[in-house]
Amino acid sequence: xxxxxxxxxxxxxxxxxxxxxxxxxAIVIPLILVMATASFMMFTRGGFVKDAEIARGFLPDVTVQxxxxxxxxxxxxxxxxxxxxxxxxxxxxxxxxxxLPLKIEGTDAAxxxxxxxxxxxxxxxxxxxxxxxxxxxxxxxxxxxxxxQGVALSFKTDVGERFVVEDTVxxxxxxxxxxxxxxxxxxxxxxxxxxxxxxxxTDLIIVSLEDARLFFGYGENEASDLLVYADSPENVDRxxxxxxxxxxxxxxxxxxxxxxxxxxxxGRRGGTFQAMWLILLTTVLLLVWAQSAHISVDVSKEIGILxxxxxxxxxxxxxxMMESLILGLGGTSIGxxxxxxxALLGTPGISGYCLGCASVYPKFPVPVNCDFQSIVLLFxxxxxxxxxxxxxxxxxxxxxxxxxxxxR
Amino acid sequence: xxRVEKATKSYQSGKVKVRxxxxxxxxxxxxxxxxxxxxxxxxxxxxxxxxxxxxxxxGGRLWLADQEVSHFPDHFLAxxxxxxxxxxxxxxxxxxxxxxxxxxSLPLLPMGISEKERRIRAMKLLEELNLETRADxxxxxxxxxxxxxxxxxxxxINDPEIILADEPLSNIxxxxxxxxxxxxxxxxxxxxxxxxxxxDTQPSMASLVDRTVYFASGEISLQEELGEEL
Numbered sequence: 001x002x003x004x005x006x007x008x009x010x011x012x013x014x015x016x017x018x019x020x021x022x023x024x025x026a027i028v029i030p031l032i033l034v035m036a037t038a039s040f041m042m043f044t045r046g047g048f049v050k051d052a053e054i055a056r057g058f059l060p061d062v063t064v065q066x067x068x069x070x071x072x073x074x075x076x077x078x079x080x081x082x083x084x085x086x087x088x089x090x091x092x093x094x095x096x097x098x099x100l101p102l103k104i105e106g107t108d109a110a111x112x113x114x115x116x117x118x119x120x121x122x123x124x125x126x127x128x129x130x131x132x133x134x135x136x137x138x139x140x141x142x143x144x145x146x147x148x149q150g151v152a153l154s155f156k157t158d159v160g161e162r163f164v165v166e167d168t169v170x171x172x173x174x175x176x177x178x179x180x181x182x183x184x185x186x187x188x189x190x191x192x193x194x195x196x197x198x199x200x201x202t203d204l205i206i207v208s209l210e211d212a213r214l215f216f217g218y219g220e221n222e223a224s225d226l227l228v229y230a231d232s233p234e235n236v237d238r239x240x241x242x243x244x245x246x247x248x249x250x251x252x253x254x255x256x257x258x259x260x261x262x263x264x265x266x267g268r269r270g271g272t273f274q275a276m277w278l279i280l281l282t283t284v285l286l287l288v289w290a291q292s293a294h295i296s297v298d299v300s301k302e303i304g305i306l307x308x309x310x311x312x313x314x315x316x317x318x319x320x321m322m323e324s325l326i327l328g329l330g331g332t333s334i335g336x337x338x339x340x341x342x343a344l345l346g347t348p349g350i351s352g353y354c355l356g357c358a359s360v361y362p363k364f365p366v367p368v369n370c371d372f373q374s375i376v377l378l379f380x381x382x383x384x385x386x387x388x389x390x391x392x393x394x395x396x397x398x399x400x401x402x403x404x405x406x407x408r
Numbered sequence: 409x410x411r412v413e414k415a416t417k418s419y420q421s422g423k424v425k426v427r428x429x430x431x432x433x434x435x436x437x438x439x440x441x442x443x444x445x446x447x448x449x450x451x452x453x454x455x456x457x458x459x460x461x462x463x464x465x466x467g468g469r470l471w472l473a474d475q476e477v478s479h480f481p482d483h484f485l486a487x488x489x490x491x492x493x494x495x496x497x498x499x500x501x502x503x504x505x506x507x508x509x510x511x512x513s514l515p516l517l518p519m520g521i522s523e524k525e526r527r528i529r530a531m532k533l534l535e536e537l538n539l540e541t542r543a544d545x546x547x548x549x550x551x552x553x554x555x556x557x558x559x560x561x562x563x564x565i566n567d568p569e570i571i572l573a574d575e576p577l578s579n580i581x582x583x584x585x586x587x588x589x590x591x592x593x594x595x596x597x598x599x600x601x602x603x604x605x606x607x608d609t610q611p612s613m614a615s616l617v618d619r620t621v622y623f624a625s626g627e628i629s630l631q632e633e634l635g636e637e638l
Contacts, residue, residue: 002519002520003520004520004521004522005517005518005519005520006520007520008517008518008520008521008523009517009518011523012517016505019505019506020505301501302503305501305503305514306514307486307489308460308462308489308495308497308501309489309490309495309514309515309562310486310487310489310490310491310515310518310566311486311490311514311515311517311518312482312483312486312487312518313482313483313486314483315518399482401462401463401464402462402463402489403457403462403463404463406462406497406501
């Protein structure tokens with residue numbers, strides 16, 4: 001068939017969709033809903049995974065935590081020197097961190113305070129964060145803090161004041177924090193992190209190692225964990241095994257294990273959504289199938305007539321598939337756009353489920369990642385099944401003699 | 409020339425195998441008009457469908473224009489239907505969601521003919537059939553006679569060599585019978601080969617008929633060759 005013939009079929013397909021608006025809308029509206037759901041799930045899950053992958057580039061090769069009574073606790077710096085002696089270990093940096101409850105009525109949110117060895121944890125080199133406002137902590141800084149955006153948005157920093165949700169804290173203001181034991185600390189905010197890696201940064205209060213030790217009551221020879229850097233990536237596992245085998249009451253985590261943990265957690269949540277999405281997609285396919293079956297007598301007769309006046313079966317199927325393609329592309333495009341906007345708006349209504357730990361994180365915007373691969377996948381999933389389901393009845397009616405198709 | 413040789417056509421109706429045509433042989437020369445006559449269920453419509461390549465024979469052979477087409481694959485048969493045959497259905501079989509002119513021009517669509525050209529060709533035929541004022545009406549808005557003429561126009565849009573009409577006079581009022589017969593007369597004048605199925609031959613049509621084939625129980629009971637009186 002000539003190109004002009006195909007164009008005629010495509011034009012007729014688009015006219016047919018207008019002719020039978022009710023039927024078209026009955027297919028396209030559920031498709032939009034399904035694709036919007038699938039899109040925001042895919043984009044938000046992609047956001048979490050991307051966050052985890054970006055952060056992995058900055059994670060220490062191995063993190064060594066102390067275990068007390070089976071739980072994560074303090075680790076003695078006595079083992080720092082011994083770890084440094086393990087072959088291929090380049091650097092061992094202690095870190096102190098802990099959680100701060102937020103005593104605000106109606107919320108259980110908590111923050112993470114992290115004390116870093118500012119001499120060794122060089123900004124832009126070993127840290128996954130970038131500064132949105134102000135500056136990062138400099139070596140020797142005391143009683144100063146850099147905040148994640150979630151913290152910055154939630155706290156009021158004037159000394160002696162209570163924390164108030166929705167208040168903002170800005171560079172140059174004061175931040176008052178209190179730990180679970182009632183210890184108080186006062187810090188000057190020198191910088192606010194941006195949201196490049198939200199799941200690692202939004203709830204953070206970064207201070208010097210010394211301030212964190214003082215605040216959490218750590219001794220000079222104690223830390224929460226040790227960050228171990230290898231001289232090359234291929235030695236990481238060997239170092240991790242050696243540390244694990246050499247010391248008692250410690251937990252050894254490689255960067256890969258930590259990243260996989262995050263990806264798995266959100267992957268599983270993504271999986272739940274994907275299961276929901278599959279159910280929705282199945283519903284649409286059943287709807288389309290039911291529509292096809294419902295009108296099968298009319299469709300069969302129409303196909304018989306078209307064949308009788310000289311149409312090839314392939315031309316009829318092409319027209320039907322073109323109708324489905326137009327519906328599928330239209331419905332999927334609108335659905336993807338709606339899903340993207342919903343994700344950008346922070347998945348209102350279900351963000352708690354998306355985040356999982358939203359009760360811990362303050363003002364955690366759901367990360368969104370809309371990449372080309374996801375969009376192509378969504379179009380494949382939205383368009384191809386629809387085309388297949390529509391083509392089958394046309395094919396079934398098309399392969400019989402015109403006389404039989406008309407008389408069905 | 410159309411030649412059917414020892415054609416049989418069987419189909420399954422539930423658990424019963426029905427033989428609609430039984431060893432039927434028939435020949436219609438180019439430019440002739442033949443009437444297939446007989447009571448309902450005698451096999452005349454099946455014969456017409458076989459000649460029109462709308463259904464395949466289960467036994468025997470079929471020639472159209474000196475080409476044996478019995479075993480042609482589907483796409484060849486579709487091409488034959490498109491290029492050589494114009495079929496007028498008893499129930500008209502217009503597509504209800506389409507306008508009159510769109511129905512008439514349906515066979516041209518996959519051929520890549522532009523909408524403008526299709527409309528011109530359809531309008532020319534509709535004018536010849538006094539239906540031009542109904543060109544933009546939906547098919548289901550037409551009267552029985554108008555639907556019949558639209559179906560005739562659709563059958564003629566590709567200027568086919570063979571015109572097949574299944575009971576063309578049975579679903580229209582007497583006022584339109586004359587018009588349809590006149591159309592058939594004009595087509596015969598143009599040298600078209602015409603085969604009409606009819607349970608009773610109209611006297612006014614008898615003058616056009618070269619051959620009458622009587623069917624009974626899927627078999628030809630009688631064939632008459634008549635003189636041409638135009």
